[in-house]
Amino acid sequence: MTSRTDCFHCGETLSPESFPIIYRNIEQPTCCAGCQAVANTIIQSGLESYYSQRDQPADRAKPLPDELLAQLHLFDDVSLQASFVLNVDADIREASLIIEGISCAACIWLNERHIQRLPGVLSASINYSTHRARVRWDEREIQLSTILQAVAAIGYRAQPYDQAKQEEGWQKQRKSALFRLWVAGLSMMQVMMFSVPIYMSKAGEIAPEWLYLMHWASLILTLPVVLYSATPFYISSWRDLKRRRTGMDLPIAIGVLATFIASSYSLITDHGEIYFDSVSMFVFLLLTGRYLEMSARRKAGAATEQLVKLIPAFAHKIDAQGTIEVTVNSLQIGEQILVKSGETIPVDGIIRQGSGEVSEALLTGESLAISKSAGMQVTGGTLNLASPLHIEVSQVGENTRLAAIVRLLDQALAQKPHLALLAEQVSGWFVSILLITAALAWLYWHWHDPIHALPIMVSVLVISCPCALALATPVALTATTGHLAQLGLMVARSPALETLAQISDVMLDKTGTLTHGEPRIQQYITSHASEENARAIAASLEAASAHPLARAFLMPEAPLAQEMQTYPGGGLSGLVNGELYFIGHPDFVNRQCAMLMPEAIRQAEGSIIALASSRTWLGAFIVADTLRDDAAASIQALRDAGLRLHLVSGDSNATVQALALNMHIENAVGRATPGDKLAYINTLQQQGRRVLMIGDGVNDAPVLAKADVSMAMGAGVDVAHAAGDMVLLNNQLDRLPKALALAKKTRNIIRQNLIWAIAYNLAALPLAVTGQITPWLASLGMACSSLLVVLNALRLKGKF
CATH class of the missing domain: 2.70.150.10 (Calcium-transporting ATPase, cytoplasmic transduction domain A)
Structure with missing residues (x-):
């Protein structure tokens, strides 16, 4: 057994009674039966790596009382699940849960893998920032209560997602950050009260005993900064080191501890320089930058998170x-x-x-x-x-539709675009190079001018921390996603934003995309009745019809006609206000009416729905699928942007060609099957073209999945939504040119951020190595660099 005096699981003081567990063939103590049970569950599940990955000990585990275990079974009630569980299929369910007790990335890892290993669980993912979990399972194999009990077995609590609790967690995090910042700021001001007179006075002007007292006061006042305010840097650095990688906070943690320890040693031995003021100042400046960055990033994502609050x-x-x-x-x-x-x-x-x-x-x-x-x-x-x-x-x-939108957002925010992954990899390598550079700088100055070795090493570590490089891409993408959400365009997959800025061709479906996808009355040909009266009679007759064209006549207040009779291939008849009327194909109606068909109706072209009584003609309606009001202007805007347009539809070739000619679309194909559409887009991609596909129907799903970027109309079917990278919720095509322009602006801002971050580090590093920059100035430069990147990205949230 080890000699440790704290609990292996939660870190609290051990009790006199022994509750041992076996971890990697070594006996470890726990403080109570609850922690023992939780630790054994984690280890027996094959998830013991959690203990080597976590940043801090878990909360003390308490066994669930029997009454609470009984309450968990209530969550299997279908009526209770209605508010947070989606019926994906006949037996497939997906729940939105909040996991309580998560404190680090290792907690996310543990919960996801523990839940995924349960028989019947199909998938589990947890958003680190909101702690919102999406769990999908097969109702035939496992119940929700069993999943909740499994989460409780490893020391966490899962319950239906509550946005109010998520907001409470953010406020707690904000208050903690503010308090650390306040401690660092107060310490900095007090330490500077002692340091400024020392800097301003001449050598020997301050008596040695007073100088000694002022230095000791500075040490005591700096202790809260080192032991409390700077702890987030230590925790993050220790987490990265346990994973055998170098994170962005590691240079900062080394700089803070090295400066404080060296200054304390110099004070105790009365030999060397003292930099307590630099420690408190650059921790304060770094925390200020982190707090502003945290607030700005939350602001960037506010447009997406506010959807959760609408209901x-x-x-x-x-x-x-x-x-x-x-x-x-x-x-x-x-x-x-x-x-x-x-x-x-x-x-x-x-x-x-x-x-x-x-x-x-x-x-x-x-x-x-x-x-x-x-x-x-x-x-x-x-x-x-x-x-x-x-x-x-x-x-x-x-x-509900809103819940589906929130699921799309969770899906999009869980994915990392290529540029974000690349920036993370570059940041890791850069930190390793930075640590080597700092060590070499210390050795050089230690040999040539020892008094400057420590401050120069600290300046190198702090000023070139690649925070701005890591923030350059994700903050911009988050801001763009929020702006697009305000425009009514939901991004389901974040990597699509990168590709959207590079497209060369736009491929469009016709019905439901350029058109409304439903028949509408385009023209009324009058005979012996007003249009208002004719429409009211037609609505009564067509109210019971299942024919697609009947939807053009629907009027909610119209009474149903009496004694309805259907004539296959012809039309309908029925009594309206006691009189018999006929509606349908002109030839059918002509045979039922004593009066001859008017010449204007006989010469009309298109889908004609005629209306007459047995004695006289009332008139006829030309019914067709109509263009969306903003279609022409949107197509013109795309053409002006230099994009090649393609209209590929399953409608008749004559209809498609006529629409393409009217809309000035260069390439048009009619009678296209789903296979034809796939072949068409394959041909474009083989030519090196980057294609955006816009569609709405089941037949569009394969080509939506194949396109470089795909956009499904909000009024389209669910399978199209699932295949699309984006969903145009409001069906307004005029949002498309705005989205394309915003994607290009996002790409430019990401490039600006990356260029600035790289240029800043390349320029700052030589200045720090040569001793041109003091540690506090280095911390100010690093904080301002990160903040500049965030503020530049927030320009994407503005009016566009």
Whole structure:
């Protein structure tokens, strides 16, 4: 058994009773049965590497009481899961959980692997910044309560994700950083009160006993900085060393400790220079830079995280007695709720009573309010601006559209683009070179001018820390992702932003992409009835029809016609206000009406829906799929940007060619199958072209997956969303040129950041090695360099 006096698992003082465990063939003590059980579970699961990777001891483990274990089984209830569990398939579930007790990257590693090893668990991923976990499992093999118990068995707590708790964690982190900064700042001011008179006075002007006392006071005042304020640098450095790598905080930790220890030795032996003021000053400056950087990075990602906050906690449920206040999580599909003017709609649903305007600005980026009436769908997280609405619940919790968007964001933020990975690798090598350079600088100056060896070594370590290099890419990408979210464009895969700036060709589907994807009445050919009256009669007749063209006539308030009769290949008939009417193909209607077909209807071209009674003609409608309002301007903007455009659609060749001619699209192909589309994009890519594909249907999913960058329309099917790198939530094509321009601006800013970071380090290192820069000035330069990179990246959040 080892001679250690603290618990191997949690680090607390051992109790008189022994609770040993075996770790790598060595007996180690734990403080209680809880820590013993947790440690044994971790080791027996084959995850003992956690103990060599972690930054700090775990929280003390306490066995779950029987009543809490019983409560965990309540989470298997389907109604309780509605708010945080998504039904991916018949038996596949995905839960959004928050893991409590996570303190470092090793905790993430431990939880992910422990959960993934459970039979029936398909995947598990945890976001380090939010501690939000996405766990997918097969309901036939494992229950959610078993997963929660498995997490508890290794000393952590898992429960439904709560944004309020995540915010509480951020505030705790912010307060801790501020307090460390306050301690360092107070120490710096007090130490400088003693140091400035020493610097300002002439040699021998201050009596030796007073000089000695002032130095000792400086040491005591610097202790809180070294032992408390600078601990994040030590923890991070120790974590990296245990993983056999050199991190960005290692030079800082070495610089702080080396300067303090050398200064303390000089004071005790009364030989050498003393730099307590430099220690407190550059720790204060570094912490100031880190705090500003942390705040700026949180600000950069705020646009994406705010989506989680959109859904309110309570709703007004309508029952037989009126309305009652209930939690949103308790609502069931089919129930009705009242959403008052100015309130946020808490669920996806269908308006059953009332009409007004709804703002989808925070969700889709559309600034204009959208008119809504009975029968129309509304989305959770949008804002009711006008009159009260009675809404029937169709989706709640993890099945809502907003929850799907948040899942896309988690997926995007979990991936690291190529430039970010490259910067991390370069930073690691640079730190190793920096440590060697600092050691060589110390040796050189120790031989030639020993009094300057230590401050020059510290300056080298601090001023050339590659923090700016590591921040150059991720902060810019985070800011861009947030800006695109405000425009209504969700990035599902972060690496796509790099490629988006390099595309040379844009390949578009027609139906549902350039067009609305649904039939609309383009023209009314009048005969013996007003358009308003004819539309009302047509809506009553078509209300019961399943024909795709019938959707063009839908009117929620239209009454259903009586004695409906269908004529296959011809049309419909029915009684409206006691009179018999016929609607359908002009030839069919002509055979039913006593009056001859008007010449204007006979000569019309396109999809013609005729309407007549048995006695007289009312008129006819030309129905077609219409272009989106912003399609022409968006296509022109893409062409002006120098991109080659391709229209590849499954519609008839004549229709596709006519649309391409009208939109000035150079390349067009009709009657294209999914295989044809794949072959088309393969040909472009073999020519060295970088292709952006935009589509919406099931038939577009293969080519979306094949494209260099793919964008799915928000109104498209789920399989298209899954295949796309981005999702255009508001279906507004005018966002596309803005996204392309923003991607290019992002690439330029990343390049600017990388060039600045490299140039700064190359320029600063020689100055530090030659003794031109003092340690406190070095810390100021490093902090300002990192902050400059972050502020430059935040330009991507502004109006564009």
